[in-house]
Amino acid sequence: MKDNQPVLLVEDDVVDAMTVSRSFRELSISNEVIHRINGVEALEYLKGTERQPCLILLDINMPKMNGIEFLEKVKRSEGHRRIPVVVLTTSNDQRDKLEAFNLGVAGYMLKPMDYSQFVTVVKDIDRYWTISELPS
Amino acid sequence: MRADRPILLVEDDEVDILSTQRAFRELDIINPLEVYRGCDEALTRLLDEERPKPCLILLDLNIPRISGTEFLRHYKSYERLRWIPSVVLTTSSNQRDIQESFFYQAAGYMVKPLDFKQFKEVIAQIHSYWSHCELPEPRD
Numbered sequence: 001m002k003d004n005q006p007v008l009l010v011e012d013d014v015v016d017a018m019t020v021s022r023s024f025r026e027l028s029i030s031n032e033v034i035h036r037i038n039g040v041e042a043l044e045y046l047k048g049t050e051r052q053p054c055l056i057l058l059d060i061n062m063p064k065m066n067g068i069e070f071l072e073k074v075k076r077s078e079g080h081r082r083i084p085v086v087v088l089t090t091s092n093d094q095r096d097k098l099e100a101f102n103l104g105v106a107g108y109m110l111k112p113m114d115y116s117q118f119v120t121v122v123k124d125i126d127r128y129w130t131i132s133e134l135p136s
Numbered sequence: 137m138r139a140d141r142p143i144l145l146v147e148d149d150e151v152d153i154l155s156t157q158r159a160f161r162e163l164d165i166i167n168p169l170e171v172y173r174g175c176d177e178a179l180t181r182l183l184d185e186e187r188p189k190p191c192l193i194l195l196d197l198n199i200p201r202i203s204g205t206e207f208l209r210h211y212k213s214y215e216r217l218r219w220i221p222s223v224v225l226t227t228s229s230n231q232r233d234i235q236e237s238f239f240y241q242a243a244g245y246m247v248k249p250l251d252f253k254q255f256k257e258v259i260a261q262i263h264s265y266w267s268h269c270e271l272p273e274p275r276d
Contacts, residue, residue: 075241082238098272101219104212104241108270121268128265131258133245135238136231 001054001129003136006032008053010042010070011088012062016111020057020088023122031055039065043073046080053083054134057125058105060089060096068096071103082135086125138271141191142168146178146207147225148199155252156194156225159259167191175202179210182217189274192266193222195242197233205233208240219272223262 001007007024011017017035024033034053036042039062046052056074060067067087075081086107087100100108107125112118143165147153153171160169170190172178179202181187197204204224212218221243226233229247237245246262249255 081241082235084238084243092270094273097270098219101221101272102215104218104243106221106241106243107265109268110270124265124268127261128244131246131261133229133234133247135235 001029001031001126002132002134003054004031005054006034006051008042008045008056009033009035010037010039010056010062010067011035011059012037013059016059019115019118020122023119026119027123027126029122029126038062039067039070039073042070046074046077052080055125055129056083056085057088058085060087060091060100068099068103071100071105075103084129084132084134088121138191139166142170142188144178144181144190144193145169145171146175146193146199146204147171147196148173149196152196152248155255156259158252159256162256163260163263165259165263173199175199175204175207175210178207182211182220183214189217190220191271192262193220194225194262195222197224197226197228197237205236205240208237208242212241219274221266221271225258 009017009020021033036045058067071085084106087105088109088111090111092110097108109121112121145156157169172181195204208222223244224237224242225246225248227248234245246258249258
């Protein structure tokens, strides 16, 4: 990504979180991955830190507070609504896509089952957000 | 992103319009590229229920009358239009423009390179990213 702020990964599946971290390593993406397992913990992180993420990677189906509920809260917050959010999920549900885009997501990627395809998706996200300017 | 959906280019600079059209041709991007030289025209187009919704908007910021960020703010206030993603494509690297664009939910902010080869790479990356991206099926 463009700057060296961390990427916030909101994901309840441990294997998927490890896959994201592994693909970051493999692609030599130097941004630190901060992992939170649901929307509640991710919001707590955003509220309590000075190291705001440059990008949020967000799963949809999570216990406690799901991705859509998290988005509603983040996008209502003056301080956090500028952070681009990219959904990374297995949900191919039309309603999830529409709700996510209505709430201003900057991408919605389906997680491929296959690892090499997963790396390709992460690479595309990284390249796009490397050429894009980001709010500082 | 579906290849049969139009992409809107909101841009008043003739050279930049030609460069974008040329990049689309050379990259074999088959989405129809609809050009609007003013934000008012682009808004009228978006509000026209008879026409298919675009899958993406490429948006310049420095446009006379209504600016790109005003356009973003305005169309994002319509429930039936707000899902449509806009990528800012501009010469401005002003932090205020960046902040404002993301405040109104721009889905990317690219500073236009002057060199055509580099410009084409930016268009290629935008296309690649949005081709991987799922979008809601619009109710046209």
